[in-house]
Amino acid sequence: MGDSHSIVSQIGDLAQSGEKMIERLRRKAFLPDSRKGLNVRFGIAEAAQLLGCSTNRIRMAEDDGRLPAAPAGENGRRIGYNVDELLHMREVLDALPHRGPDDVPSMIAVQNFKGGVGKSTVTTHLAHYFAVQGYRVLVVDCDSQATTTTLFGFNPHFNISREETLYPYLSIDPTQADLLYAVKNTPWPNVDLIPSNLELFDVEYELAAAGADGSSILAARFRKLKQGLMDLARNYDVVILDPPPALGTISLAVMQAANALLVPMAATTPDFCSTVQFLNMMDQVIAQLVEAGIEIDYNFVRLICSKFDANDPSHTMLRAIMEQTFGAALLPVPILESAEISHAALRMMTVYELEKPIGTPRTHKRCKANLDEAMGQIEQLVRAGWGRVEPSSEEEVLHAPA
Structure with missing residues (x-):
């Protein structure tokens, strides 16, 4: 009887060592505060496709100041837009797909x-x-x-x-x-x-x-x-x-x-x-x-x-x-x-x-x-x-x- 109990108590040990491993994986996968950052970026062609407009329209809005200048890396080349910038772009260019006020979520x-x-x-x-x-x-x-x-x-x-x-x-x-x-x-x-x-x-x-x-x-x-x-x-x-x-x-x-x-x-x-x-x-x-x-x-x-x-x-x-x-x-x-x-x-x-x-x-x-x-x-x-x-x-x- 004692034997079967010790086998059952292994479940708790397994869970504990599993939790420790998840923490290790998490520290490797995530930032120190264990919250993920979002670093995905979209090139201008992909952004235009998502917004259903031409790249020209985005460039014009950047030129006339409606949109901020395209983000650039250290070498001065475009690095693509992050999700925040993409959402702002949708707002300015009226490309938000939100439901209407009477549409049920x-x-x-x-x-x-x-x-x-x-x-x-x-x-x-x-x-x-x-x-x-x-x-x-x-x-x-x-x-x-x-x-x-x-x-x-x-x-x-x-x-x-x-x-x-x-x-x-x-x-x-x-x-x-x-x-x-x-x-x-x-x-x-x-x-x-x-x-x-x-x-x-x-x-x-x-x-x-x-x-x-x-x-x-x-x-x-x-x-x-x-x-x-x-x-x-x-x-x-x-x-x-x-x-x-x-x-x-x-x-x-x-x-x-x-x-x-x-x-x-x-x-x-x-x-x-x-x-x-x-x-x-x-x-x-x-x-x-x-x-x-x-x-x-x-x-x-x-x-x-x-x-x-x-x-x-x-x-x-x-x-x-x-x-x-x-x-x-x-x-x-x-x-x-x-x-x-x-x-x-x-x-x-x-x-x-x-x-x-x-x-x-x-x-x-x-x-x-x-x-x-x-x-x-x-x-x-x-x-x-x-x-x-x-x-x-x-x-x-x-x-x-x-």
Whole structure:
């Protein structure tokens, strides 16, 4: 008996040495204060493409003083614009993609109960994609595993206390009346984060215990999360929710607070089967929630294939099966498996944060182009929800059938 106890006590030792190693990695990856800096820059051609204008228009605005002179390095050559400068440029040249005052903020839950599908990777890349495009973004980490919080440069164990998560707002004895207390700045000037840590899981216990006396407490909590997020969302265009990968109370509250659902899935048979199970469960649960008087309504529900390797025949076969099964609900462009994404994750970054390629420039370029296209599909859905149809490019207009 003593033996098995000592084996179990190893778990604590493993956790402790793991935490120490995370700190070492963090010190290597981050600045001394354990907050990441954002050093990514955009050349004038890329800036013009992002703003949908000509490089000439940017140069003219710099010449006539509407924009500051282009930043230059020590040798006098242009060094490209940082994200702050890019946002200022959007403001001056009237190229901010913000929603209109009557448009409802898009609140996207990124959910699948299967682990390892890249849920947090999709969440953070989506947030940074929207940031580069000039949107105001709020990311809400609702998962006590806190991977998204970590990817944003916070250590959930050392930097984040329970009082800084959703806990004080959602607990049975709440100490906060709104969610403003939890919003943190990130290295991105137009992305904020509500972080998470392991103690957020206490909410599950509390609500499960309270729910045993009847579901009215749960229903009130569900409405409370939605209300709190809607109040906060007034200052944002897009809110991205990362729920726990399990059918618990928090997960259900998040699914109810969202107005769009994105389901990432990897191209393997077990992932396909478990995603079908997830959709089945969601269907049943939504029916029960509606019966209990809790509304759920989505502007869009889409599946996205993540970690797709075009050179793997089994991936290609499964992708065909997904297309046949899910039809138009499956986004046409998958997120390709790329060493660049894994290399960036090792540094606790997304590809959008890299100053320069980690692998070959070609790999980096291909990966970024794919991410832009994959995430751009979601941006189009968000804009369609606001009644914005993207203007056709000149090319399309010229070659359109009469």
